[in-house]
Amino acid sequence: MNRQRALIVDDEPDIRELLEITLGRMKLDTRSARNVKEARDWLAKEPFDLCLTDMRLPDGTGLELVQYIQQRHPQVPVAMITAYGSLDTAINALKAGAFDFLTKPVDLGRLRELVATALRLRTTEGENTPVDSRLLGDSPPMQTLRKQILKLARSQAPVYISGESGSGKELVARLIHEQGPRSEQPFVPVNCGAIPSELMESEFFGHKKGSFTGAVEDKQGLFQAANGGTLFLDEVADLPLPMQVKLLRAIQEKAVRAVGGQQEAVVDVRILCATHKDLAAEVAAERFRQDLYYRLNVIELRVPPLRERREDIAQLATAMLKRLAADTGLSLAQLETEALEKLKSYRFPGNVRELENMLERAYTLCEDDRISASDLRLSDACSPGENGEASLAQIDNLEDHLEDIERKLIMQALEETRWNRTAAAQRLGLTFRSMRYRLKKLGID
Template identity: 40%
Template sequence: MPLNRILVADDEESMRWVLSKALKRKGFTVDLAHDGRQALSLVQDNNYDLAILDIKMPGISGLDLLDKIRELKSDLLVVIMTAEASMKNAVEAMKRGAYDYITKPFDLDVIDAIIEKVGRAREIAGQVTMLKQELKERYQVEKNIIGNSPAMREVYKTIGKVAASDVTILVQGESGTGKELVARAVHFNSRRLGKPFVAINCAAIPKELLESELFGFEKGAFTGAVERKLGKFEQANQGTLFLDEIGDMPLDLQAKILRVLQEREITRTGGNQSIPVDVRIVAATNQELIEKVRQKEFREDLFYRLNVVPINLVPLRERREDIPQLVQYFLGRASAEMDISDKQCTDEAMAVLTAHSWPGNVRELENTIKRAVILSSDPLLTPRDFEGLEPLSGGQPTVSHDASLESIVDLKLRSCMNGIEKLEKGDIHAMVLEQVERPLIRFILEKTRWNQVKAADILGINRNTLRKKINDLGIELKRD
């Protein structure tokens, strides 16, 4: 957290002039106040990294101003100046929360030492705050990535393999699948834990502003640039920069991103100095970047720079076996946020949720659960609480060609059971097993050319058991 903007308040014009000139020479933005009231107004209207206050000023004294600053901006560090080198003043200033205390007259070397000391203090304070926040977020991220489907297990394995390195990652998936959660999981499991995680949505910022948001700008670079601003690359230095929806980035800016990846340095807008940056890049998109490359809408060289390790998040409709677990998680979180008793879904409601297409993916599911929890006064949520949710393809949900066998069976089973209003005692277990076993045994027999010894061995059952199942299931034997 480098110092940038400093307030100097002193009723002596010569002191204001000397400090302003010395600080500006070192690249700081300096605001001046000739008395305590003007200084208080500036503190109320602006954000400062350091305030240097004279102890005796008209209107409001330096010590009284220090009290008000502690109330308004408790994180603003204050240095008190005085011409009276009394122990009473020093003790009183430190008791009221001053960071340091200096006696006039002083050499400018003293100010240099103070600035360096303040910079180190701010850096340490920033690291402590960041560690607390990141540990909190890490706990939340590890709780928020829900799912035990084969597709999600592959995601977890990939995160585990690449997190410790600095390799660039491209996360691809539809909107609402949790791309930022994956990016945060990579960061929180890397050696960069404790350093910044900075996210920027490339689609949410007008293209004429995106460059200055990424690279920062110098004072006077354009109308309205009243002070220097650090961009996302510098803010993320030594940490991770998450470039969300990078497929929407303009081509001219893509070239500059490519240069940063190659050279590991940036230049602020309006500046000419190259600034080294140590940043790990995790990019994300809901678009088919390779198709955009073919259409000349995305740079091919940047695509291959970003796509070192791809992580693909499948849509929720292709990992339906995770839906019950997600529902339980969102039910608990919604109840906790609203401080109400936990609610549960009936089996019929869960079947409706599992069969829905979820075009908005996990985000849509979360909002649907939250809405139902808010609107329902009953502790049990029924299909009535989820009216308007329709299964895929007019009642016949579908899955992708690479979906797991479990998800296919689960989806088909729920589809078949949706029309049953009430489940009663019967032979459903035997019926379902029969319908699964028959095609399985027939398939293995076909693969072994109807050799029952080989088929029994592959199935893991003895030959007599296989023969009985063939008879019970009415499987017609064939001969090649």
């Protein structure tokens, strides 16, 4: 059986020897190069399963080599070796297409983990099927999104997934995980806006028995639970500033300390994050730390809203109705032409999640397995006019119209926060007292 082969690029003989010995013990054949030219010569002569390159080389930089390999040998994962503390350099390497990075002095345990992860990527590369049928739609924005997911799955770079509520950000994060070398390890999603601030440190990093009132036993944190896999931080903009500082340290040091613990525990976690807010605007408003923003937003992936891919609505609706029929054991319902046109003209502020809720309601109301426009309960006041807004002619009563909008937004906030009223109030910029009043006024229980 042919042994896997690694290319080591460094102008320091001691570093090359250390890497050769370590990789040799992992049953890899190695080839060494002292500069960019020698590395290119080796790449032209032999196939490689992995490349480790120093940043500073006599005739160029490791960044140039990363870009060259991305263009000529995109199937080869490249890891950058940088000086300790050169975080900007490492981030630039990840943006250029590097698989991951190491800092000097090289930690051999971390090196072995990185190599093993990279080789798993090469081993499973041919086995991964295209992004599966959960990501529906053949519109140009969705075709682009699928390609981006497959590309980002090959990297270990942190990814910031931007997009509106209900557009499918968690599904995208899950697909990036499942298509990558960590697919057999845990995928741990967490809604940052749903965790009380006083419990946040314990939830993320765990705690020791007796560390605070109520800590009756040791508890594992989210970072430890995701060790070897992926931690998905949903609604990351909702993290309070003190927790942002602690999260930044955990990401940079790749280690966490449980509340009440004395020792830090090393964790190997890939970070994916998402929020429906404009994270750059949150930084400008000083509600989100700029250093954490740059650490999380190494690569940004935008998930398009449903109104930008209206041609996918028919396919999405058909799939959702089939799933409803299978789940309920009832016959499949069909959308009438008028109902489908009604859906295509609607703006969908709640995106795919709103479409799913709308169809589930219509499915239970329809007769003879035919969903009509009236079954959608999509009032004309909510449908866009020629300028994309409700026209005055569509409004019979302003108070009722505003009440409908208010109810819709409150229901959306409650659904997104799993009916956590405090979190929903925060999402809407309301006090809890004001939220309670509105729920009572609108008859929402």
